[in-house]
Amino acid sequence: MSRSCTKNDPLKIGVLISGSGSNLQAIIDAINTEDLPAEIVHVISSRPDAYGLERARAAGIEATALNRSYYEDPIAADKLIVEKLRESGAEYVVMAGYMRKCTPELLNAFTDHVVNLHPALLPSFVGAHAIEDAYNSGVKVTGVTVHLANEEYDKGPIIAQEPVRIEEGMSLEDLESAIHAVEHKLYPSVIKMIAQGRMSLDDNRHVVIKPSI
Numbered sequence: 750m751s752r753s754c755t756k757n758d759p760l761k762i763g764v765l766i767s768g769s770g771s772n773l774q775a776i777i778d779a780i781n782t783e784d785l786p787a788e789i790v791h792v793i794s795s796r797p798d799a800y801g802l803e804r805a806r807a808a809g810i811e812a813t814a815l816n817r818s819y820y821e822d823p824i825a826a827d828k829l830i831v832e833k834l835r836e837s838g839a840e841y842v843v844m845a846g847y848m849r850k851c852t853p854e855l856l857n858a859f860t861d862h863v864v865n866l867h868p869a870l871l872p873s874f875v876g877a878h879a880i881e882d883a884y885n886s887g888v889k890v891t892g893v894t895v896h897l898a899n900e901e902y903d904k905g906p907i908i909a910q911e912p913v914r915i916e917e918g919m920s921l922e923d924l925e926s927a928i929h930a931v932e933h934k935l936y937p938s939v940i941k942m943i944a945q946g947r948m949s950l951d952d953n954r955h956v957v958i959k960p961s962i
């Protein structure tokens with residue numbers, strides 16, 4: 750499932766968004782300024798008004814917004830996504846704040862090549878309000894998870910996790926900022942590790958990461 754990419758032969762990724770796209774921006778910036786051998790070949794937004802679409806256009810990346818008829822039909826939406834990503838030559842699908850569940854249409858077209866970012870330490874705090882749920886639960890440590898997507902929401906094999914401490918007196922907004930700061934570092938670093946061909950799955954379907962040389 751892996752190949753070793755270089756700046757001249759980058760890993761081609763399609764990025765799925767629904768909102769602000771700050772993680773998309775972090776990936777764009779890491780490609781432009783750091784040693785990340787990847788190319789974003791297409792950005793697809795589930796919402797036409799997502800600010801992330803402007804970020805994509807500003808970076809000269811082809812972008813598609815799903816209109817309402819697609820938005821309401823998950824299978825039709827995923828068929829269109831697969832078509833667009835195949836046309837663009839995407840090897841991996843990177844979900845960055847994409848607020849929809851993938852159907853088998855997409856998962857089977859890119860088997861074990863769909864990556865998701867979740868703002869909590871899975872398997873805790875699944876769902877769309879993970880930061881707030883962790884904050885309100887009284888836990889002292891939460892964090893960020895990057896995992897392979899499968900048909901069970903927020904449950905695929907975990908690739909990487911990074912903890913974030915909930916310090917005394919922290920507001921929910923403080924925690925959100927801390928989580929996003931970690932996401933913006935962790936996601937590009939995971940994409941780099943994939944682009945270096947260092948990720949595989951063992952017989953238990955656990956992610957194994959080869960050390961970098």
Ligand code: GRF
Nearest residue numbers: 768769770771772846867868
């Ligand atoms: C991130 O916190 C991500 O973990 C969650 O949605 C947020 C997206 O932020 N799933 P952005 O659109 O990348 O700014």
